[in-house]
Amino acid sequence: MEDYKESWGPCVKALYWDKLGEWDKAHGYVDHMTTTDAAWVHAYLHRKEGDESNAGYWYRRAGKDFFKGSLDDEWDELWQHFRN
Numbered sequence: 001m002e003d004y005k006e007s008w009g010p011c012v013k014a015l016y017w018d019k020l021g022e023w024d025k026a027h028g029y030v031d032h033m034t035t036t037d038a039a040w041v042h043a044y045l046h047r048k049e050g051d052e053s054n055a056g057y058w059y060r061r062a063g064k065d066f067f068k069g070s071l072d073d074e075w076d077e078l079w080q081h082f083r084n
Contacts, residue, residue: 001079011041011082015075018045036062037082043067044074 004016010029018026027045030038043058048071059066067074 002083009082011037011078014041014045015079015082018048019075023049040064041078041082044071044078047071047074 001016001019004013008016010033014026014029016026017023017029023045027042030042030045033039033042039058039062043055043062043064044067046052046055046058047067049055052066056066067077
């Protein structure tokens with residue numbers, strides 16, 4: 001994982017802080033955003049939290065299927081998507 005950069009967008013910043021165990025800080029970056037990208041990260045964060053109902057809502061908002069793989073696999077997929 002790269003070092004934190006101020007120029008990153010909110011989705012990348014959220015993923016960065018999540019990886020460091022800062023769930024609340026990560027959630028704060030996407031909590032009030034309405035984009036489908038933010039909804040996808042938001043879904044992942046609520047799945048990680050264990051709130052599958054809320055995660056399902058955010059996956060639907062993102063236009064994504066509920067992720068069935070591991071949390072690590074989803075984080076990697078999100079990181080690759082938003083960092084490329």
